[in-house]
Amino acid sequence: MSLNYDTLKSVFFKFDPETVHKIAEITMIGANCVFPGSLSFLANKCVINDARLQQNLLGSIYNNPIGIGGGFDKNATMFAALTALGFGYLEFGTFTPKAQPGNQKPRLFRLVEEESIQNAMGFNNDGSQKIKQRVEKLYPNVVPLWANIGKNKITPNEKAIEDYEVLVKDFSEICDAFVVNISSPNTPNLRDLQESEFITELFSKIKPLTKKPIILKISPDLSHEKAIKLSQSAVANGADGIIVSNTSIDYSLSNSPKLQNFGGLSGKVITQKSREIFKAVADELYGKTVLIACGGIDNAQEAYDRIKMGASLIQIFTSFIFKGPMICRDINEGVLKLLEADGYANISEAIGVDIRK
Incomplete structure (x- = not known):
């Protein structure tokens, strides 16, 4: 399978990355129609059902800790295929109340030699009403x-909370959790909202609107002190979890000739930066909220390391593009071997073990 994907990747990588993503989306949407039973075949190959990976978190059962991060399925069109590929949960969006085209193209770039991506998409999406109609049929x-x-x-920015209020009201009955995105670098001034005062006001307005968990996603470019303070403020005001982290605009992380001077970096180039800020936040908030690790995770050892650092769940995105459709299975199988080697009967025993030592 890896050889087949490497061959496919060598063809796909000759084309514009946004075009390839669209092809992948169309393929995922139509797979079961064109080839009946194809998703069942995929699920048999990719889904790992092992009680040792199961957790009851945030009001839901997670059969494994690996999720697809926001930005891959912006418009909620690929749930069936992504589920068949073995993900333990799916994050759709980022979407906004009104449809918007996003930033000017080209806005997505592969840094192939570094197994990384630079994106400046700008929350391009179909708008909440179209997306709501799709999700209602599938939830x-x-x-x-x-x-x-x-x-x-x-x-x-002074009216930003109104947008979040509208979305929480509209999707409260058709999702299992919300992720508040104020950390994307691709919407002008959005990151300016990463202040404790805004977080306090935001959560005071949106928490009463839903019984579903609300999770805050933060930037890896914050100082560790500010990341901790912001996360503490969010949790104190009702956040049920923290995702560490979004993409980075620290361009010193890349030596790629394809590097642009705009857009957020994801993939291997942010592994270390994301790991370090996750550790800083986890050292302060482990046991006080659900922590989700995201950023440069492309193998079982990296996932397991962050689990031991305090992550209950993991998110991948860029590694899915570079490693292929079997990555979820490969990481889950690898985590199971690492749990067994350390003598743990369930993943919950490994979460935060490095902090508890």
Whole structure:
């Protein structure tokens, strides 16, 4: 399978990455129609059902800790295929109240030699009403669904909370958790909202609107002190979890000739940066909230290391593009071997073990 994907990747990587993503989306949407039973075949190959990976978190059952991060399935069109590929949960979006085209193209770049991506998409999406119509037909899903919500580009920061309120109201009955995105670098001034005062006001407004968990996603470019303070403020005001982290605009991390001077970096180039800020936040908040690790995770050992650092769940994105459709299975199988080697009967025993030592 890896050889087949390497061959396919060598062809796909000759084309514009956004075009390839669209092809992948169309393929995922139509796979079961064109080839009946194909998703069942995929699920048999990719889904790992092992009680040692199962957790009861955030009001839902997670059969394994690996989720697809926001930005891959922006418009909630690929749930069936992504579920068949073995993900333990799916995050759709980021979407906004009104449809918007996103930033000017080209806005997605492969840094192939570094197994990384640089994106400046800008919350391009079909808008909440179209996405709501899709999700209503599919919820509840076999695995938990997280709604990643953002503000429209044309919404001024002083009215940003209104956008988040609208989205929480509209999706409260058709998702299993919300992810508040104020950390994307691709919407002008969005990261300016990463302040404790805004977080306090935001959560005071949106928490009463839903019984579903609300998770805050933070930037890896914050100082560790600010990341901790922001996360503490979010948890104190009702956040049920923290995702560490979004993409980075620290361009010193890459030596690629394809590097642009705009857009957020993801993939291997941010592994170390993301790991370090996750550790800083986890050392302070482990046991006080659910921690989700994201950023440069592309193998079982890296996933397991972050689990031991305090992550209950893991998110991948860029590694899915570079490693292929079997990555979820490979990471889960690898984590099971690492749990067994350390003598743990369940993943919950390994979560935060490095902090508890």
